[in-house]
Amino acid sequence: MLLDIGGDVGALVVTMPSDRTGDEVEIASPGVTPGHHDHVAVVRRPVPGGDVASLVFPELRAGDYDLREKGHVRAVLRVTIEGGQVTTADWPA
Template sequence: MHDHHQLGPCGPGTVMMDIGTGAGALIIYTSPAEIGREIDISPVGGPRTHVAVRTRRLAGGEVNCAFFPRLAAGDYTIWHDATTPAATVTIAEGQVAEITYAEA
């Protein structure tokens, strides 16, 4: 859940969203201190999944974020640790939800 990875920055076009009927995507923006950390999320009452925070190089600069390219529409919990929820977010079909995560 809080594993850390040594991951280099990603450039434009290195990830792809798969959104549409029944599915959306999620971007969780973080501070540079979170690079390499895995952030867990789960649908309310469902199993967890996670991705690592990476630096993403964009035309306008760099952002640090965890990117979930396809999630079933619904409400999700973002987990601080194994037992502590950090935030909730609603994923709408065909849309990209964005949230800023601050480590407590």
């Protein structure tokens, strides 16, 4: 996977439970009301020895973000993105 990061732009990779494959997850700044936000689907990606369910937001400005299931109000996970870095997180079980 190729990510375009640098300066104040980073990326986010979240490991997901395998049963979430196909689900969509939204990302927004904290406190932003539900509406149309950037979202991606959970897909299985190859890793050494098999594959893993994950989601990737490839280009995010540095800052805090809330992730939630698409169409839901409650944030499930908060992450902090650093410019020029790939942030990793695990979706809560």
